[in-house]
Amino acid sequence: xxxxxxxxxxxxxxxxxxxxxxxxxxxxxxxxxxxxxxxxxxxxxxxxxxxxxxxxxxxxxxxxxxxxxxxxxxxxxxxxxxxxxxxxxxxxxxxxxxxxxxxxxxxxxxxxxxxxxxxxxxxxxxxxxxxxxxxxxxxxxxxxxxxxxxxxxxxxxxxxxxxxxxxxxxxxxxxxxxxxxxxxxxxxxxxxxxxxxxxxxxxxxxxxxxxxxxxxxxxxxxxxxxxxxxxxxxxxxxxxxxxxxxxxxxxxxxxxxxxxxxxxxxxxxxxxxxxxxxxxxxxxxx
Amino acid sequence: xxxxxxxxxxxxxxxxxxxxxxxxxxxxxxxxxxxxxxxxxxxxxxxxxxxxxxxxxxxxxxxxxxxxxxxxxxxxxxxxxxxxxxxxxxxxxxxxxxx
Numbered sequence: 283x284x285x286x287x288x289x290x291x292x293x294x295x296x297x298x299x300x301x302x303x304x305x306x307x308x309x310x311x312x313x314x315x316x317x318x319x320x321x322x323x324x325x326x327x328x329x330x331x332x333x334x335x336x337x338x339x340x341x342x343x344x345x346x347x348x349x350x351x352x353x354x355x356x357x358x359x360x361x362x363x364x365x366x367x368x369x370x371x372x373x374x375x376x377x378x379x380x381x382x383x384x385x386x387x388x389x390x391x392x393x394x395x396x397x398x399x400x401x402x403x404x405x406x407x408x409x410x411x412x413x414x415x416x417x418x419x420x421x422x423x424x425x426x427x428x429x430x431x432x433x434x435x436x437x438x439x440x441x442x443x444x445x446x447x448x449x450x451x452x453x454x455x456x457x458x459x460x461x462x463x464x465x466x467x468x469x470x471x472x473x474x475x476x477x478x479x480x481x482x483x484x485x486x487x488x489x490x491x492x493x494x495x496x497x498x499x500x501x502x503x504x505x506x507x508x509x510x511x512x513x514x515x516x517x518x519x520x521x522x523x524x525x526x527x528x529x530x531x532x533x534x535x536x537x538x539x540x541x542x543x544x545x546x547x548x549x550x551x552x553x554x555x556x557x558x559x560x561x562x563x564x565x566x567x568x
Numbered sequence: 569x570x571x572x573x574x575x576x577x578x579x580x581x582x583x584x585x586x587x588x589x590x591x592x593x594x595x596x597x598x599x600x601x602x603x604x605x606x607x608x609x610x611x612x613x614x615x616x617x618x619x620x621x622x623x624x625x626x627x628x629x630x631x632x633x634x635x636x637x638x639x640x641x642x643x644x645x646x647x648x649x650x651x652x653x654x655x656x657x658x659x660x661x662x663x664x665x666x667x
Binding site: 288289290293294296297300301302304305308354355376377378379411412413414 | 578579580581582584589591593594595596597598600
């Protein structure tokens with residue numbers, strides 16, 4: 283018997299799903315496994331075994347699960363509010379298991395995360411990963427999750443490979459059921475972005491966010507759209523503040539070491555300056 | 569009483585192309601069980617006494633059970649130390665009960 287140093291990545295990912303499920307059970311927290319080996323075979327594209335574990339957590343259980351993950355040597359690489367403009371996932375790393383994305387809500391279904399989770403949970407299925415039963419969304423909900431993900435990861439010059447098995451090749455009845463699920467989880471606009479119908483929502487602040495991903499744009503475009511889509515002064519202020527924060531993890535990757543306070547401060551100043559410059563560059567009188 | 573061997577409840581495992589990757593949950597690490605190790609693991613899946621497991625391995629590799637039993641016992645002991653296998657004592661079934 284040999285302790286593994288070269289476990290194939292797809293195997294490691296499957297075992298990691300089982301490890302996360304074990305901790306979710308211990309914490310008494312509901313999680314849904316998405317992407318990679320959790321996806322129904324007929325809905326996967328190419329060699330889609332995944333490189334990390336993705337789970338959506340019932341929002342009320344996020345703190346308990348994150349605490350237990352930390353107790354079991356999962357190291358936080360990026361916090362929820364330091365990753366994407368959606369604030370949706372924390373990235374963690376474990377020496378035995380590799381990378382894990384904990385989603386406290388799913389981009390596109392983020393208007394009422396508790397309701398969206400309950401909707402997915404109420405129709406869940408189960409799949410054995412590493413011989414451990416793991417809860418997964420039903421196949422139609424898996425398609426919606428994959429479609430919403432594809433909307434954030436456009437394939438230039440071609441359709442996203444997830445589009446065909448999860449939308450184009452599905453029956454009209456299936457597409458109608460996916461639309462209904464999207465409506466129930468607040469993901470109508472995001473689904474439109476994924477399926478090429480975003481024009482139908484012109485003028486909708488939420489559509490502006492997805493427009494950046496579909497048509498392309500820089501980080502300033504993304505944050506500007508998030509600002510317009512945020513509902514109420516507090517949400518808008520939060521977006522504005524977070525747009526200027528430095529992501530220590532990515533800065534560390536760029537520098538090749540853990541950034542010092544001075545380096546974080548310098549990067550913060552650079553971001554503010556870059557933001558001002560980008561805004562100034564778009565002023566009409568220039 | 570007789571010892572029944574079982575894969576531990578908090579264990580994840582995957583078999584790929586004849587190799588078994590098994591890990592104690594929730595912390596790991598994963599272990600690789602290749603060749604005879606994989607054969608022993610797969611013989612453990614349905615549980616049983618050491619003799620029953622050894623017999624399955626013997627059938628699988630085409631050797632007499634008395635030849636493989638000692639090696640199976642040593643390997644199973646290692647799996648138990650790693651937390652991947654547990655022993656459960658159960659009352660021995662009297663021979664008359666089979667009548």
